[in-house]
Amino acid sequence: MAMAVTMEVGNDGVAVISISNPPLNIINAAMLAALKEKFGEATRRRDVKAFVLTGKGGRFSGGFDINAFQNPSGDTSDRTIESIDLVLNTIEDCKKPVVAAIEGLALGGGLELAMGCHARIAAPKTQLGLPELTLGVIPGLGGTQSLPRLVGVSKAIEMMLFSKPIMSEEGKLLGLIDEIATSEELVRVSRLHALEISDGRKPWVHSLHRTDKIGSLSEAQQLLRTAREQAKRTAPNMPQHLACLDAVEEGLLLGGYKGLLKEAAVSKELVQSNTTKALTHLFFAQRATAKVPNITDVGLKPNHVKKVGIIGGGIMGSGIATSLMLSNITVFLKEINSEYLLKGMKTVEANIQSLVARGKVTQDKARKALSMLEGVSDYSDFKEMDMVIEAVIEDIPLKQEIFSELEKVCSSCCILATNTSSIDLSVIGEKTKSQDRIIGAHFFSPAHIMPLLEIIRTEKTSPQVILDLLTVGKIMKKVPIVVLNCTGFAVNRSFFPYMQIPHLLVHLGVDLFRIDRAIRNFGFPLGPFQLQDLGGFRLGKASGKEYENAFPDRTFRSPLTELLLKNGRNGKSNGKGFYVHEKGSKPKPDPSVLPIVDESRKLMNIMPGGKPISVTDEEITEMVLFPTINEACRVLDEGVVARASDLDVASVLGMSFPSYCGGIVFWADTVGSKHIYLSLKKWSEMYGSYFKPSRYLEERAMKGMPLSVAVEAKSSLKSNSKL
Ligand SMILES: C[C@H](O)CC(=O)SCCNC(=O)CCNC(=O)[C@H](O)C(C)(C)COP(=O)(O)OP(=O)(O)OC[C@H]1O[C@@H](n2cnc3c(N)ncnc32)[C@H](O)[C@@H]1OP(=O)(O)O
Incomplete structure (x- = not known):
């Protein structure tokens, strides 16, 4: 009516x-x-x-x-x-x-x-x-x-x-x-x-x-x-x-x-106001993510996922388990020995207790959720699983071995998901014959709190498996976004310059804490160096390698991460990163990290004329965010996301891009493709190919077109584009 x-x-x-x-x-x-x-x-x-x-x-x-x-x-x-x-x-x-x-x-x-x-x-x-x-x-x-x-x-x-x-x-x-x-x-x-x-x-x-x-x-x-x-x-x-x-x-x-x-x-x-335009754009953009072409509109019915096996009880695995249990889904958490298993189960318990303490979950609900958890140290129950999510460290041979094993122990209709944040899915599933059941379930840390779920499909993943994971995501009250497979997928791929251009700037002489401040003033809750402290330098090094292999022309390499690790720093996990992390107090800039930064600067020796470059805070922000937009343009060009607004939602929910800017592409269009293109072109001439404008950006800048104009999803996958 x-x-x-x-x-x-x-x-x-x-x-x-x-x-x-x-x-x-x-x-x-x-x-x-x-x-x-x-x-x-x-x-x-x-x-x-x-x-x-x-x-x-x-x-x-x-x-x-x-x-x-x-x-x-x-x-x-x-x-x-x-x-x-x-x-x-x-x-x-x-x-x-x-x-x-x-x-x-x-x-x-x-x-x-x-x-x-x-x-x-x-x-x-x-x-x-x-x-x-x-x-x-x-x-x-x-x-x-x-x-x-x-x-x-x-x-x-x-x-x-x-x-x-x-x-x-x-x-x-x-x-x-x-x-x-x-x-x-x-x-x-x-x-x-x-x-x-x-x-x-x-x-x-x-x-x-x-x-x-x-x-x-x-x-x-x-x-x-x-x-x-x-x-x-x-x-x-x-x-x-x-x-x-x-x-x-x-x-x-x-x-x-x-x-x-x-x-x-x-x-x-x-x-x-621009805030209203941006926030209402996000409202509709978030609702649009539920409509996935050729998946949600072809009459498929979702299968009911009741039991999920999780491999790995670390921060990610236990966070995902917490979120599933709170959604009334039974979880079998598998670790390699009883010591690790106990630790994983304790983390799940602590996650739930912290939600209770913050009034997000009632005691009753917490009790019910905890009864949904079973800890196991072998695969004997895995025949009954409807879905398995692998959440071990980013190690390709280890993941390949786990997937071959899963193919043997799980039923032939069990969904085989990985929580990798950057590794190409076809590599992970290379040693199996179950390519149609392999899918990426990329949660963002802490997984029981962050609302985004990036679902990664390969050209072989079946529509039914995609629909089933979408449905589980919704039951978990996440916002699931379906993307195509490529190194870093849609979110980390777009944001890889956001993590590494700050390193370039530091080696050009800019103070690292000033970079974090400028980015926070723009509206991110944390600066890129604070974020790297949270993830840990070991993870940063491993994912850095992935980008270096996939996008060698635009990856900035420096010895800084290696030097930090050599000096006994691993970020928040051991209290020592770019910041000092102490229980119960806010992270404080750590001046003792500066000599390590200087050592790296000397080794790189890239400051023009040996002197630090002079930039305003606004330039710092643009030098970090415009290359991020440039990479987002490549993601759009390759059809990794179904629509530009999916990247807006993903950038806000996954990377805490300020919501009042409407997301990364929406904001880029308020800045204007021409300004972004000309700035990148200038910096690429001054500082190198990290800033080289992509074809997609250049085309739109020349035609005076917005970046968000409808992108057609490509039928074939082009991963690791060197554009
Ligand atoms: C003058 C006044 O002070 C100003 C106002 O009233 S501003 C509006 C205040 N209201 C809101 O903010 C509520 C916004 N809506 C919501 O949060 C959620 O839709 C809800 C919690 C009400 C329901 O959620 P749910 O049941 O999941 O339905 P949901 O899929 O979100 O919405 C159904 C459809 O209605 C649309 N819709 C929901 N609220 C809408 C609104 N206020 N205006 C226009 N469309 C709206 C959705 O876009 C969706 O459309 P679609 O089917 O084409 O995608």
């Missing part, structure tokens, strides 16, 4: 107005106009005593249509009129009582409509929230005013700033929900409630007039001060957090009506 607003008036004198726009009853300007018309019509009718506002299809509403934010110029509606005219003048100031009957979810504009009503009745486990800030905007249908008045300033700030939804049960305790009624009883109970308000037996409450939950002004201002400080720390480059607090404050100081005006003015400005 298309978008509709319907009204039925019962013999009891209650007009039930229902919104319908499947699947989530998304609201748009036309729906708001239709609602206004229906309310107007029923207000005039003498046989109508009260209203119930509800949503069809078991979901009240997922909020306002986000498409309108992508193209704000196409949205001709004026938000001042929308919020004040509909929510305040039409609903809240209606001459007859209005009760919201909420089921499933009421998010964003959906919850705001409900808060404009005089009471709210909700079905059990209904999700209630104002997630607008995740999209770069603020609640725009009165939410910045009504929520603090219904649940108190502190809770309202928490729900809006962290975009944290609550369930109707908590809503009832807070006073946001007046009654809970089963789904079957919802409309009947709501009708009765509306009639009781009309008869004066239940209070007729105007949300905007309430002051009882707000507390004293000085208390509220203290809460706002703390929230502002926190927002500056946690969302330093995003305007919407402070803007939302400004709107709340205006209403507290000058009253709800003035607050609504402020909310409308701020919303109008924010909807035009």
Whole structure:
């Protein structure tokens, strides 16, 4: 059924107005106009005593249509009129009582409509929230005013700033929900409630007039001060957090009506912002990843994966096990001896306990998850596995041996996955005949927390196996992205310059801690050297070798990693990297690493004229990020990802690229292909082929085209391109 607003008036004198726009009853300007018309019509009718506002299809509403934010110029509606005219003048100031009957979810504009009503009745486990800030905007249908008045300033700030939804049960305790009624009883109970308000037996409450939950002004201002400080720390480059607090404050100081005006003015400005464009792009990009051409659209049905074997109980293996167990999937964790096995199982336990301590998982859920784990030191149970994930060190002969063994001990339909982060899959599966069942399941560390799952297919991996892993990924609440096989795959391949250009810059004389600072100021949570400390220098050395073999023309080689290892440094794992890592305190730059850096600089001797180069922080950032975009262009050119927006999602979820920039390709297009091309060309002449623009970038720069224009997935795989 298309978008509709319907009204039925019962013999009891209650007009039930229902919104319908499947699947989530998304609201748009036309729906708001239709609602206004229906309310107007029923207000005039003498046989109508009260209203119930509800949503069809078991979901009240997922909020306002986000498409309108992508193209704000196409949205001709004026938000001042929308919020004040509909929510305040039409609903809240209606001459007859209005009760919201909420089921499933009421998010964003959906919850705001409900808060404009005089009471709210909700079905059990209904999700209630104002997630607008995740999209770069603020609640725009009165939410910045009504929520603090219904649940108190502190809770309202928490729900809006962290975009944290609550369930109707908590809503009832807070006073946001007046009654809970089963789904079957919802409309009947709501009708009765509306009639009781009309008869004066239940209070007729105007949300905007309430002051009882707000507390004293000085208390509220203290809460706002703390929230502002926190927002500056946690969302330093995003305007919407402070803007939302400004709107709340205006209403507290000058009253709800003035607050609504402020909310409308701020919303109008924010909807035009680059942050909103970037974040709404990511919203749709993330949803698009679920649609994989020739896999999800060819009528295949996923097989149920119930038991998974994991080979290797290190950081990755235990993280993957944790995530599977929390998704009710039985895990057989295999290690080579009981000592390692015990260590792996302890890590899983610690992972789960840390989630409990942070309130992410309940004790009950933790107990249930731990009962899904079985530790084994041989393959005797592996016949029963639906899937096996290999998560041992990056050692090609070892992985090849494991896969030949797995082929013998597992059933012929078991999925054989590897968690390698860079090794070509055809090499790993070279010694087997099961190429159609071999697939990459590349999780990002820590695997029980990071949301990205890169699924790597070779030309032989069967569509069914891809679909099954996609389905497991979704059950694990990951965002799975399907990519083609090549060295480093889509994410690490694109970001390999991000890890090594900083080394080039250091050898050209730039201070390493300054590079990290510049990258952090751009919006990454960690600089590239901090990230290398986390991964450890041994891993860095092993994956560096892979890139050196695959892309020799653009790999910067220096003795630095080797020298660091020789000096007893391996990064965070032994507390000594570029930074000092001590338990319980933040990593601190380690000055004692500088003589090692100098030794490497002397050996390389590449500073022009023997002097450090002079660069601004902005140049540092561009010299690190433009080659990353250049490599992403090669990934697009080779069809490694189905669409450019997949790389945007992957860069944000896998590499913590700042979300408000919309992902690596989206950001590149805001910078412009021409500027990137010309900068790279200049640096390649000054500093060498690491910066040489790719054909894909050059073509688009010449034609003035964006980098994100649709790329056709290539039918054959071109791995290790030397372009
Ligand atoms: C003026 C107001 O203050 C401003 C607002 O209201 S801003 C909007 C606030 N609302 C939100 O942020 C909610 C966004 N939506 C979500 O988080 C999730 O869709 C959800 C948790 C509600 C449901 O998740 P789930 O059941 O997995 O469904 P999901 O696949 O995400 O959505 C179904 C379809 O609806 C679309 N959709 C969801 N919310 C939408 C929205 N607010 N606008 C436009 N389309 C939306 C999705 O893109 C998807 O489309 P597709 O099938 O073509 O890919």
